Amino acid sequence: MTVDGQDVACIIGVGETDYCRKPGSGLSDLGVVLQAARRAIADAGTDPREVDGAIAPYINASMEELQDNLGMRRVSYSGQVNMGGASPVASLQHASLAVTSGAARFVVLPVGWNGYSGLRPRDAASQVAITTFRKTVRDYYRPYGTVAPPQVYALMARRHMIEFGTAAESFGAVAVACRKHAQLNPRAVMRGRPMTLQDHLDSPWVTEPYRRFDCCLETDSAAAVVVSTLATARRLGVSSPVVIAAVAEGRAEPASDVVNREDFFRIGLTDAAPRAYQAAGIGPEDADFAQVYDCFTFEVIQQLEEAGFCPRGEGGRFVRDGAIELGGRLPVNTHGGLLSQAHALGMNHVVEAVRQLRWSAGAAQVDGAQVGIVTGWGDMGDGSIAVLRRP
Amino acid sequence: MSTDTGTGSGAAADRPRPPTEGLAGEFFAWHARGQLRLQRCGQCRRWSHPPVLTCPACDSTDLSWQPVSGRGEVFTWTVTHHPFHPRLTAAGPYACVVVTTEEGPRVLSTVRGVSPEQLTAGLPVQVDFEPVADGPALAVFRPRPGAERP
Numbered sequence: 001m002t003v004d005g006q007d008v009a010c011i012i013g014v015g016e017t018d019y020c021r022k023p024g025s026g027l028s029d030l031g032v033v034l035q036a037a038r039r040a041i042a043d044a045g046t047d048p049r050e051v052d053g054a055i056a057p058y059i060n061a062s063m064e065e066l067q068d069n070l071g072m073r074r075v076s077y078s079g080q081v082n083m084g085g086a087s088p089v090a091s092l093q094h095a096s097l098a099v100t101s102g103a104a105r106f107v108v109l110p111v112g113w114n115g116y117s118g119l120r121p122r123d124a125a126s127q128v129a130i131t132t133f134r135k136t137v138r139d140y141y142r143p144y145g146t147v148a149p150p151q152v153y154a155l156m157a158r159r160h161m162i163e164f165g166t167a168a169e170s171f172g173a174v175a176v177a178c179r180k181h182a183q184l185n186p187r188a189v190m191r192g193r194p195m196t197l198q199d200h201l202d203s204p205w206v207t208e209p210y211r212r213f214d215c216c217l218e219t220d221s222a223a224a225v226v227v228s229t230l231a232t233a234r235r236l237g238v239s240s241p242v243v244i245a246a247v248a249e250g251r252a253e254p255a256s257d258v259v260n261r262e263d264f265f266r267i268g269l270t271d272a273a274p275r276a277y278q279a280a281g282i283g284p285e286d287a288d289f290a291q292v293y294d295c296f297t298f299e300v301i302q303q304l305e306e307a308g309f310c311p312r313g314e315g316g317r318f319v320r321d322g323a324i325e326l327g328g329r330l331p332v333n334t335h336g337g338l339l340s341q342a343h344a345l346g347m348n349h350v351v352e353a354v355r356q357l358r359w360s361a362g363a364a365q366v367d368g369a370q371v372g373i374v375t376g377w378g379d380m381g382d383g384s385i386a387v388l389r390r391p
Numbered sequence: 392m393s394t395d396t397g398t399g400s401g402a403a404a405d406r407p408r409p410p411t412e413g414l415a416g417e418f419f420a421w422h423a424r425g426q427l428r429l430q431r432c433g434q435c436r437r438w439s440h441p442p443v444l445t446c447p448a449c450d451s452t453d454l455s456w457q458p459v460s461g462r463g464e465v466f467t468w469t470v471t472h473h474p475f476h477p478r479l480t481a482a483g484p485y486a487c488v489v490v491t492t493e494e495g496p497r498v499l500s501t502v503r504g505v506s507p508e509q510l511t512a513g514l515p516v517q518v519d520f521e522p523v524a525d526g527p528a529l530a531v532f533r534p535r536p537g538a539e540r541p
Contacts, residue, residue: 139415140441142407143529144501146487148475155489155499159467162512205484208470208507257441259466259489259497 009096010241010391012233013044013226014351017112019189019342024117025220029060034069036222036347037110041070044226045238046106051226053077053104055091057111057345058084066110077104083249084133084378085293086268087111088223088347092386093247095227105232111345112222132256133379140257150215150296151207152258156381157298158209159264163313168209170316171297172200174332175213175339177325178294182336184326184363189219190340214297216338223347225354230391240358245371245387246279248272252381265302265312268383269375273307280387284308287387288369289356290330291349293377294337300324303375304332307385326364334364346376353388407476408526414442421456422528427518428456429496440496461518462535463492470507490516490532504533 015036017025025032041048048070056063056078063078077098081087088111095107129135137147146152160166179195182188195213203212233241250272252261277283284307292300292307301315309330310318318324324332335341335352342348353372355361369390376384409419414430421428430442433453437446445452468488474480486507491497502516515538521529 136441139410139413140418141487141499143409143419143523144487144499145407145471145476145479145485146469146499147407150473151469151471151475151487154469155467155487158469159512162467205470205472207473207475208484254441254447259499260440 007229007231009244010230011225012228012238013040014354015039015224017222019221021116032112032222033061033110036224040224040226051106053107055109056080058087083382086376086378086382086384089376090249090384107227110224111347114220116218116220154207154210166316172197173319174297174300175200178333178337178339182340188336188341219342221342221344223344242354242357245389246276247386248276249384267381270306276385287373289366290373292375293346294339419527422530427530431457438496459494463490465514466491502532
């Protein structure tokens with residue numbers, strides 16, 4: 001099964017742990033990663049012993065641990081992507097290249113953590129500074145008390161308010177849309193806990209201009225997908241493969257510091273999105289939905305702008321009046337996102353996109369969805385984007 | 392609330408210490424000598440902050456710490472309420488401020504002598520230096536007297 005004579009990569013399996021806060025997963029960090037991986041492999045209709053490739057998550061599980069615990073016997077391709085929360089979506093590019101080149105037949109991509117019951121990501125710089133984000137925070141931000149991601153990103157949100165008049169009500173519109181979608185999702189931690197715009201505006205400050213309800217959840221959660229080719233999927237009788245039409249990644253300049261960018265709002269996605277659209281032969285207007293990495297509300301607004309859904313500076317208006325809710329012009333985070341489903345490091349966004357394109361998203365289904373977009377955001381505004389579509 | 396930003400000199404000893412090693416250590420070591428210096432390329436004159444080992448514009452390794460005027464203006468800021476670092480929030484919410492220097496590069500720092508509610512984009516500021524217990528020193532900023540507010 002080919003497109004223009006070439007086999008194409010597709011997602012043939014998805015898996016998730018139960019998403020929870022209290023009392024916790026009852027598993028280790030590695031344990032949740034393995035559980036999601038096994039579920040994705042089972043969903044793909046294959047066996048871990050047949051899986052010959054893996055992109056190890058950027059935290060909590062090494063290739064060796066995956067191999068030894070899953071019983072993978074013939075790993076011929078492995079890798080790891082270090083772009084923080086942009087890693088899961090960026091990993092899809094590595095997996096696609098691996099399966100279409102023949103380096104591997106099945107590649108599993110699991111990520112996860114006990115983000116609630118385990119080490120809670122409070123002071124990024126107090127952990128060992130193994131990433132550039134942590135090194136920059138440790139060396140240049142932390143001496144002044146900027147220690148955690150919501151502080152770093154709030155600097156960008158504030159400047160957007162200054163330059164474009166973006167209002168707290170727009171941040172709230174993102175939070176409310178995610179919460180509304182979570183009410184439709186049995187796997188969402190915030191199901192049964194609806195929220196109004198006023199609830200958002202009344203929530204306490206975390207780091208101005210971010211309030212509590214501008215911030216993603218801390219959850220125990222893991223998610224995984226399995227990538228193969230469409231030809232292999234057809235041969236195996238996989239019922240509803242989802243084609244990876246294009247993936248792209250990018251970093252802003254300088255890559256290691258958010259405050260010194262000549263164009264302050266330029267992020268990795270700014271460069272990555274046009275490349276992805278060109279490779280997929282579509283534009284943002286063709287997307288039936290977008291699952292946008294929502295570590296904080298403003299990041300959704302900024303990514304919608306930089307991914308070309310609206311001009312820069314217009315994002316605050318774009319998200320208002322239900323436009324990003326189901327039934328609106330661009331449904332965003334139909335599963336509830338990191339803000340209201342769970343913080344599975346953004347792989348839950350990929351899983352939801354697959355469900356939408358399998359037409360199995362339940363009450364949150366976008367009718368007749370053909371093309372969807374998933375973004376990742378990590379560290380210093382590193383960006384990734386995938387265009388997924390039905391075969 | 393005081394007219395300070397919550398991490399006033401009384402809290403200085405409790406603050407996270409600036410680094411003492413590597414290029415970051417060199418940056419803060421100048422603060423202990425009462426100077427704000429930023430790295431500049433001797434060949435193409437490009438400023439780099441954070442500092443680098445090779446100039447990304449011209450590939451030169453002729454990089455050195457050059458003094459800057461210490462004048463700048465507020466570009467953006469946050470006010471932290473959540474106790475990410477409990478010793479810092481003990482005295483109340485505090486501001487972290489990005490200052491665009493006259494020379495161009497921006498530095499993440501904080502401001503003294505102005506409360507978080509009084510911060511505005513474009514506020515003219517001037518560098519000042521604060522000792523840190525067991526550490527080099529911190530460059531902080533104060534509103535620039537006589538400068539015109541935006």
